[in-house]
Amino acid sequence: MSDWGWVGFGYAVVYGSLAAYALFLWLRLRGARRRLERLD
Amino acid sequence: MTGFWEQARTITVRDLRLERRVGEVAWITVPFGAVSLLLIPLAVGADTPLLREIGPGLYWVIVMLFGVLISVRRTATETPAQRDLLDLLGVDPAAAWVGRVLSSSAMLILFEVVVGLAAVLLYDISLEGWWWLLLIVPLAAVGLGAMGAIAGAVTASLNTSVALVPLVVAPLAVPLLLGATEGMDSIQTVSGILPWILLMVVVDLVLAIAGVLSARPLQET
């Protein structure tokens, strides 16, 4: 793999993981908010 | 009201008496350590020079990973009711902690000695400078016992996984591991081994202080 390939892979891992974590948190938050609304 | 050390001694004696009755360490944990030694040559090859070289290190890793299970053995874990009873009897939680660590350390020494003998026999490890082990073995035992006791108190709850205490202890036990392995590697000169022994002493002291200070706050949770 070329140097740019490695760099691209690394950046994809980093920013992709951060985005995935953000999405994961946001989905859980949305689900929890909905459950809370239903209880109220 | 009985004194601190008398309370600690009572707990230690109780733990040791319980172990003599149940034999959890002697008949389960120690054999577990020994069988691990047996598995290794099956995996890396029964090449005696290789085993002689990596044996001591692997032995200490087994002590660190499996020995810590002695601190959280079933016969040492207390239900909340038992803890409350000790509290009502006026037992100082710090004294109970010290007593528990002393008994765990004693059993860890047994573990280290028996499994160590097995390692010497199976891997043909030379016992040059064995007298240093008279220092290293108890220092490792006390350190692991204390770490296991603190980790056990922190994780004591209904949902605890069996592997949680080893997970918590393993990275923090690295100074003990390095002290034991590097220490035994450096027995050629006193100035080579003494710093490593000093390191282990420092770790044990830090853990002793941490354990005593955290005993009551943890008791109250």
Added chain:
Amino acid sequence: MTTDAPSRVSSRLPAVVAVVAVALALLFAFLSPRDATQGDLARMFYVHVPSVIVAYLAFVGTMVCAIGYLRTRNLRWDRWAGASAELGVVLLGLTLATGMIWAKPVWGVWWTWDARLTLTALLFFVYLGYLGVRRSIADPQMRAARSAVLGVVAVALIPIVHFSVTWWRTLHQPPTLLRPGEIQMDFPLVVAFVVSLGAFLAVSIVLFRTRLELDDVEAALFTAASSGRNAVLAGDAIDPPPVTVTGENRVL
């Protein structure tokens, strides 16, 4: 439920800032000149080093909040500690991953046992254990107190671990080679690094705040589910005794 426009804008602002910061960081990382020795691979520096810096900040935050909880017994401190630790673990994991992705093309191996990398891995597992303890305790006060004690004890031991591993490495030092992580920082590279660090900080703040909000909502769920008409009554725990008409099973 109505949300008024100003609060929606202000609550979205950090996320917008973070996205813009990331875009800028990518741009600068792409445009910055090649390094003299490591060439284009040195661009890994812009994600590897900021992630470890912010991870360390997060762990310091966890310690401060753990002590804050132990002094005030206010659960707010504990929520901050937990969110901070989780963020730190994610970032430290990325540090390890980027370190490996960087090392492989430069060294030909994924891992080198130098002190810094080994210590990073150990720290990762320490905080993984911390999170494991938090996950295994349901009661908020118990979880807060126990994890705070563990946090303080771990912090007391980490310098000793650091010292012992560094000492161990100096005894067994392999021939000195350029370590991944050392590149010559000329001004354009410094700029790119600072922009990347800013992006990591912005993203981390957003993640941290979202995690806190999630904790708050889940705590509210916990209290709502155990109060009002959903409340658990003492009598619920008792099953009515089986009463039959025949003489044998008579309770009274």
